[in-house]
Amino acid sequence: MSKIFHLLVGHLIDGTGGPIKRNVLLSVEEDCIRSAKEMRPEALAKVKDTAIEDLSHCTLLPGLVDAHVHLTMSGTNDMQFRQKQLTFGYTEAAPLISKHLHQHLSHGIVAVRDGGDSNGHTLRYKLEDPLFKGYPIHLKAAGKAWHAPGRYGRLIGRTPLEGLTLAESITQENRQSDHIKIINSGLNSLKHFGKETPPQFHVSELKAAVQAGLEHHLKTMVHANGILPVAQALEAACHSIEHGFFMGKTNLEKMAEMGRFWVPTACTMKAYSEELPAGAQELDIARQNLEHQLDQIAYARKTGVLLAVGTDSGGLGIHHGASIVEELKLFIAAGFSLEGVIQCCSANGSKLIGLSDVLGEIRSGAAATFVITAGPPSCLPDALNKPERVYVNGNMISGAH
Missing domain, CATH: 3.20.20.140 (Metal-dependent hydrolases)
Incomplete structure (x- = not known):
């Protein structure tokens, strides 16, 4: 059975230089990002269940x-x-x-x-x-x-x-x-x-x-x-x-x-x-x-x-x-x-450094390697001094925070 998990984050900085996205549902399957969708409030009400971890107080960005x-x-x-x-x-x-x-x-x-x-x-x-x-x-x-x-x-x-x-x-x-x-x-x-x-x-x-x-x-x-x-x-x-x-x-x-x-x-x-x-x-x-x-x-x-x-x-x-x-x-x-x-x-x-095939952006199909920091984007970059979580290839790295 595939390992699948879903995270709801308050803000997403995707690494492309594009605008910061709000209320994003990130879905990960095995070691890859399956999707990263910006959710409207009415849609959020429909998807909230025990399978989704609520990290709406956090910001997610690429490794x-x-x-x-x-x-x-x-x-x-x-x-x-x-x-x-x-x-x-x-x-x-x-x-x-x-x-x-x-x-x-x-x-x-x-x-x-x-x-x-x-x-x-x-x-x-x-x-x-x-x-x-x-x-x-x-x-x-x-x-x-x-x-x-x-x-x-x-x-x-x-x-x-x-x-x-x-x-x-x-x-x-x-x-x-x-x-x-x-x-x-x-x-x-x-x-x-x-x-x-x-x-x-x-x-x-x-x-x-x-x-x-x-x-x-x-x-x-x-x-x-x-x-x-x-x-x-x-x-x-x-x-x-x-x-x-x-x-x-x-x-x-x-x-x-x-x-x-x-x-x-x-x-x-x-x-x-x-x-x-x-x-x-x-x-x-x-x-x-x-x-x-x-x-x-x-x-x-x-x-x-x-x-x-x-x-x-x-x-x-x-x-x-x-x-x-x-x-x-x-x-x-x-x-x-x-x-x-x-x-x-x-x-x-x-x-x-020749790793753009595995690192750099939060998008569908990319490796599930990303950082989650506490608070909104205004807390960055200081929030990187103690990230909430670091994921590499879909695995949360213990001791990395």
Whole structure:
């Protein structure tokens, strides 16, 4: 006999960016959504019976995607531990990865894209660890990121192999990865507002690297801040720009034209503005960086850039799971509607990481993977700090709230 259940929710945000629906009857059969129908008051009176669970005080939305995380790193501000975690062997890193995945799931995040670690622990965890087998979250892992010799990136990756080009190294080393991660700029300065670093790779190297990934059906995500590093990544036809601080309007317009994704990770600067000591010069620069990034997000929305939500969780003050709430708030501050930002965090994110066939929207035939939060939509995104329920493939996940 098929497992069938029915939920009556007060509000539904379906992930398409369309208007919020009211009084929706969601029917689930096995692991799929059979229907999601908006009900008129007179119709509600007819269908109310013991087979329908009344959650009319709640809001339902698709399972969320965090498109940029670092699972081997904690967001702690304990600097001694921050350094120690970078030296962890696999046996020490695996329980930390498990803990961070649980934190994501407990905030309604059902898929994460990892941006790399220097030892490749997260990819190994996905491929081998019994702790992950059967765990109800999608994990996409890059393994080790790539950076140029003598440039930023050692804490999350490595340089091309000796005697090989970047593309040749990718062909040799990334066969088990879910995507390629390339670092093509430095970090954002907290000393000089808007200071840009030069690209790490020549555009011809980037083009060959992206092509090498495509030969193994792998997309390429590129860490890039500043006008030229982003322009080169786009010229190389990378699939997403990560961070993209100070990239400028021309790059945003090009991104919209090409249909490429941007993952702004604005909450990185918000975290710095909260963690740095009062009165520090860096505090003021972090706030300026954040404001500039919000202006870029606003322009991207108007221009039609495809945005996905990523937090860079694992950075200083950027806690796994909880930071999704902060990033959603920043998108809203930049002009996104609640419906629009949930689309960025569900349908757009699932498309970016190759899961749009199983995640992203609440519709008939889709997987029954969704989040239920207490209260009306006005309680979001804060209500994601403690969802009422998280369902994955029709199963309510115990311990996820």
